Amino acid sequence: MTITDVNTAFANEKTRQIDAARGREQAFQARIDRGEIRLVGGNQYEVLTGWDRGERFTVSRNAQGEIDAILAAHGLDSRADGTIALYASSPAWHGLGQIIPGGTTDIDTVLRAGGLGFTVTTVPALYKWGGELREHVDHFHTVREDTGAPLGVVGRRYAPIQNRQGFEFLQELVGRYDVIWESAGVIKGGRRVFISIRLPETVTVDADGINDLIIPYVAVMNDHSGQGTFQCVVTPWRPVCANTERFAVRDAVTRWAVRHTAGAVDQIKEARRTLGLSVKYFEQYAAEETALARTDIAVADFHQVIAKLWPLDDDATDRTKTNHATRLAAVDDLFRTETERVGRTAYAAERAITGYLDHVTPRRPGKTMTEEIARATAALEGSDDEIKSKAHRRLLLLTRA
Incomplete structure (x- = not known):
């Protein structure tokens, strides 16, 4: 018969709890020290890096001042079992969802883990x-x-275009190119669902100079509300600042969409052709971005590009003038940050503009969306693609001057 010393067991358990609490605190502080998150006031923190850059979360603490819970303003739906409707191949800052380290190549696993298995x-x-x-x-x-x-x-x-019907055409790419499903999730109660894969070849801008890495993704969003389309986008992503930089480069297709009608599923198969052009897109994209990276730019020229993108009428109201000045200050600040890393170039100017559009410009979320999800949805749907392309074209003119 084994006799257990209750007092010793209690002391050991308490020691384990204290060690665990210290570990959480040390890990949290380490993320602050690395510049991944920052305190914005009270118990509110902001994410500074990665896909989730700009998102905020609340940290609750117990009576002893120890971290009790991290409450994420993620805006994702919950599944029937209470878990978050999100699949990812690597953990996000909020630690939520079903994480499969290294990802998976099986679409059924992704649909189940991400909560997209409904019809x-x-x-x-x-x-x-x-x-x-x-x-x-x-x-x-x-x-x-x-x-x-x-x-x-x-x-x-x-x-209706069912989730599996709409997404399974990507399975062929997953098998052919040995890539994995990156993420999948549900927002707005199932009105919208998304899924993404990462293409195997990364893109390098100015390999002999700044050597900036661009990661190519294919993302698909399905809309069940009747207010949107089924759409597929090829999107470059910069891991340094989490900007989506989808421009209309020559002879390349970056977006494909179809309405929910009886023949839509057959039309989705045409998306393979669109994706087949993605290699050409990224080749042209890298060439143009390298040209920007090798072109010095004066602050005055940068401000002239900004003035063309967001013109200010002479008879503008005081409120409009104030908003214009606030925008210019924000973009200027981003430009200074980028020039520290890649020099005062047209490339830095473009990074500042896309950074402003992706992370700073105001977004009005719907009733069931957080601002972070509204911002991420706008990036996926290409709400700012036109103005990004306009900036890209104007900056390219400076490379030929």
């Missing part, structure tokens, strides 16, 4: 009038078949 159907739009239930002809609701939750109102021609 969508349409049901008649009904309303009550005079005590009688009536049908709104040619109008339907999209509904999740697992929970019955309504997602949107659509017309007669709308045909």
Whole structure:
């Protein structure tokens, strides 16, 4: 018979708890010291690096002042078991979701882990009038078949593109190029879902100079609300500052979209052709970015580009002038930061502009979205692609001057 000393067991358990608490504190402080996160006031912190740059979270502490919980403002949905509807191949700063270290090549695992395994159907739009239930002809609701939750109102021609149907065409790329699924998740109650893969070849800008690394991704978003399309984008991503830098370079396709109709699934197969052009896109992209990196730029020229992107009318209101000045100050600050790393070049100017659009410019989130998710969605959907391309073209003119 084994006799347990309760007092010793209690002391050992308490020691383990104290050591664990100290470990959490030390790890948290180490992230601050490395410049990955910073205190912005009270118990609010901001992420400074990676995909999640700009996001904020709250740290709660117990009576002893030890970290009790990290509450992330991630904006992602929860699954039926209470876990976050997110799959990732590496952990994010908030530590949430289903992480498979090193990723997986199996789409079913991704759909299950990311909470994307549900299907969508349409049901008649009904309303009550005079005590009688009536049908709104040619109008339907999209509904999740697992929970019955309504997602949107659509017309007669709308045909849901199921998540697996829409995403499985990428499985061929995963198998052919030996890449993995990077991330997948659900936002806005299932109204939107996303998935991404990383292409195998990285892109280097100015290999003999700044040697800046660009990581190419393919991202796909499916919309079940009736307010958007099924779309696929090829997007360059800079890990140093988490900017998405999708420009309309010559002879390349970076975006492909289709509406939810009966023939949509067959059309999705055409996305393979779009993705096949991605190699050409990145070759041209690297050449143009290298030209920018080798072109010095004066601050006056940079301000002239800014003035063309965001013109200020002579009769602008005081509020508009204030907002304009605030924007210029923010972009100037980003430009100074970039010049410290890559020199005062057209490349630094472009980094400052894309950085402002991706991380600083105000976003108005919907009722079910945080500002961080609204910002990430805008980057994926290409809300600022036009102005980024305009800046890119104007800066390229300086390389030929």
